[in-house]
Amino acid sequence: MRGQTNKAILTNNLQRNLRKAMTDAELRLWQVLRGRQMAGYKFRRQHPFGDFILDFVCLEVKLVIEVDGGQHSEQMEADAVRTDKLAKAGFRIVRFWNNEVLGELETVKERIWMALQNAD
Numbered sequence: 001m002r003g004q005t006n007k008a009i010l011t012n013n014l015q016r017n018l019r020k021a022m023t024d025a026e027l028r029l030w031q032v033l034r035g036r037q038m039a040g041y042k043f044r045r046q047h048p049f050g051d052f053i054l055d056f057v058c059l060e061v062k063l064v065i066e067v068d069g070g071q072h073s074e075q076m077e078a079d080a081v082r083t084d085k086l087a088k089a090g091f092r093i094v095r096f097w098n099n100e101v102l103g104e105l106e107t108v109k110e111r112i113w114m115a116l117q118n119a120d
Helices: 005-011 013-018 024-036 069-072 076-088 099-104 103-117
Strands: 044-048 052-058 065-070 090-097
Touching: 005 013, 005 099, 024 044, 024 052, 024 099, 024 103, 052 076, 065 099, 065 103, 090 099, 090 103, 099 103
Parallel strands: 065 090
Antiparallel strands: 044 052, 052 065
16 A cells, blocks of 8 residues: 555654554554454554554455544544545544553454454
């Protein structure tokens, strides 16, 4: 999916830097998603797409998982634009707050599982 990614993101290795500096919630969720643990679906982390870097994405079913911290409550309009652009590209987006991932991981896993099942 390189051809549709913003060259500034690729040139500056932004996604690589974000992989090295994942939040606690992102790390916790990555432990659940990595290695095809979720029904054999492959997830990528900090994947570049257009002008964005997606927290987690399963390209096979075009499912994006976003983990939002407190700063996202102040940028809801920007998140809505991002969600709209991703939806127009055929992606479905599931969002979680950091505290949901850290405190309710089983519920988060269930919601992701349901989103994967609804993709087929």
